[in-house]
Amino acid sequence: MTTSPLTAPLAAPRPSEQESTPEKQWWRDAVVYQVYPRSFADSNGDGMGDLPGVTERLPYLRDLGVDAIWLSPFYTSPQKDGGYDVADYIDVDPRFGSLSDADEMIGRAHELGLRVIVDIVPNHSSDQHVLFQEALAAGPGSPERDMYVFAEGKGEDGELPPNNWTSIFHGPAWTRITEADGTPGQWYLHIFDTSQPDWNWENPRVHELFRDVLRFWLDRGADGFRVDVAHGMVKPEGLPDATVNAEGLIDIPEGEVPVYFDNDGVLDIYREWRPILDSYEGDRMLVLEAWIPEQRLPLYIGDDKAHQSFNFGFLQARWGVQTMRAAIEKPLALADAVGSPTTWVLSNHDVIRHASRYGFAPDHAFGEGLARDEVPDAELGLHRARAATLLMLSLPGAAYLYQGEELGLPEVRDIPDELREDPAHLRAGVPGRDGSRVPLPWVRDAPALGFSSTGRSWLPQPEVFGELAVDAQEGVAGSTLEMYRTALHLRRELGLGRPDGGVTFLRDLPGGVLGVSRGEVTVLVNTTDAAVVLPPGPLAAAEVLVASAPLEPGTLPADTAVWLRTE
Structure with a gap:
């Protein structure tokens, strides 16, 4: 599969192993802190966060009161989409360190009583993955090309895409290649960026590849996986055109998803993966990133499939009694029906930080990222964000925090266009998601606010981040950081996360x-x-x-x- 070693060192002991019963399974009421490695802590001064930086700051997360960390991808990658374009699933990108650094990070986390969840990206790879390069070289009809979704084009000479699907990052979802002999050739599918070709999950070899990837990280001590685009992978048979409206534009009714998402075949993948996780000690788990209609979520979770799926309805709920109550009641009922805990989340690396979202009127319609002319009421946004967080942390089930929200960090609007890296910005000119990925402030008066000793930072930190730095809030009564610490320790002490609490x-x-x-x-x-x-x-x-x-x-x-x- 790759040149990376497939052997793993002896995994570090996990935190407080107990008999696995529904009442004791750690993931049912865990608070999980998402680490975006590029922006968490830089140990070598190159301006980009890395795994040794994560390891160094793990005591901070223990003291914050979380139970686990989830790391966005740190695998070998050209970084065309923040690491979600994976070139090698079983090695660490040199920007972030090495496999030994990953082992040290997992081992240290376990010593501190923290579980470790890693990202897995099964819908697509990087176009630099060795298997995609082999597919390009091998030609139509070859076993190598069958690892990805290739198709002949329409039109007299195959000059038109195989269907009318569009990319999540704008533009067509197909790119035509030039064959080895220099002639125009087949088209490959990329639901996201052109650099992210989709795997062909009709091929048993793809299933085998990802079973190996799961075991590789489980053997190294990973406690679970966050599954990226968990409603993708399996495409509808025959790759049919999407429905279009009177204007000829693809029509996706409100509450629905594109035709290439949420096809039932994806459920079989989780039925295939679940026994692998169950064969390891320590209640290893799967949490799904599935942006699908709420009523479909119970199909993805249960004893024979995934353990959890993110409840994005709570994140999307407008500020107000009725909307927030509905965003609590419905997912609780849906999860209870299959014996799974609900997960609660307000921010992540793909959405506008909730300290800024709540700074607008409840009916404000957001685009893709926060534009420079969208100026939130910062004080109002932080007030509401703190209140929404206390509500979230009181609810039964698991809660997911995004790095920096415990500091009250806002979305950064004024990143220069030439520094933005989100493919949605590069392809369509929209603001994109970089505003939620600006490196963390650790020390108010240090270079790069303590993120990097050299003062380098891959995205610029705004002045307001200094006021919100960790050292500016530690021990300060009423600060956002201290509110989070108090709430998290009370949540654990009082058992508020227990799913059976009602x-x-x-x-x-x-x-x-x-x-x-x-x-x-x-x-x-x-x-x-x-x-x-x-x-x-x-x-x-x-x-x-x-x-x-x-x-x-x-x-x-x-x-x-x-x-x-x-x-």
Whole structure:
């Protein structure tokens, strides 16, 4: 498959091995912190984060109170799509270190009681992957070319794409190649960038390849996988055209997905993978990135398929009682139906940071990335983001945090175009996702804010990041960092993440206040722009455990959440 070694060192002991029962499986109520390696911590001064930098900062994550880390891809890659264009699935890109650095990072995480989830990218590879290069050289009809989705073009001379599919990154989803003899040849499918050809999952050799990849990282101690584009891989039989509207544009009804996503055959892949994970000790797990209609999610998870799938409905919910309540009730019911915990998430490397999203009116329609003329109310956005976080961390199931959200980092709007790397920007001129990937600030007065000792940073850090640096918030009462630490430790102490805890929505509250009962803890969120007076009784007199803003007795400020201990 590659030139990388397939042998693994003896894996480090995992954190607190226990008999695997639904009540004790770590992933059911874990808080997982997403590390975007390029932007987390730079150990060698080249301006790009790396695995030794992650290892060095692991104690910070332990002290924050998370249970696991998930690392975005650190594999060998040309970095045309932030590492999601993988050229070698079983080696580490030299930019990030080496396999021994990965082993050291996993071992150190386990010593600190942290689990490690790694990304796997099974829908496509880089066009620099050795197998795609072999496919180009081998020619039509060859076993090598059958590893990817190649097809003959339409038209008199095959000059038209095989169908009308378009790329997620804009433009056509097909690129025609020039054959070895110099003539125009077949077309290959790339649902994303032209540098990311799609694997052909109709080929058993592709299945074998990824089974080997899973075992390689499981043998090295990985506790699980986040599956990229988990609703992709299997394409509809015959590669049919997508439906078009009256204007001739591809028509995707609201709540639906393109024709090349969410085909039932992908479920068989997870049925194939699940026994592999179950054969290892330590409750290894799969969490899926599946942007599909909510009602389809239960099909992907369960005892014979994946363990979890991200609940993006909560991330997308507008600020307000009804929308946020619906984003809690429905996924809980869907997950309960198959015995799986819900996952909660507010930010990741693909979306606008929620400290900026919430700085707009609830009906604001976002494009792809935050444009320079979209200026959020930073104070309002952070207030609401802190409140939404307290609501999220009180809910049963697993919670996923994105690096820097514990600092209240905003989306960065004013990155110079020549420094942007997101293929969506390069292909279509949209702002793209780079604004959520700017390197972290660790030390307020250090070069590159402590990200890199040399002051280098692959994306520029805005001035406001200095005020939000880790050392500027540590030990400061009321800071976003300290609020996260308090909430995370209380969540663990009080068992709020336990999936069997149940959620009861409170009635008879002031208008615009969302109330959730979690056993001895009551969570109130004021979604209005004015303080509300709590009704006399237990709530008004309850013990305050943590709040997203300073409180006055008997009142709940605007855009504020609080955890109360009630008898």
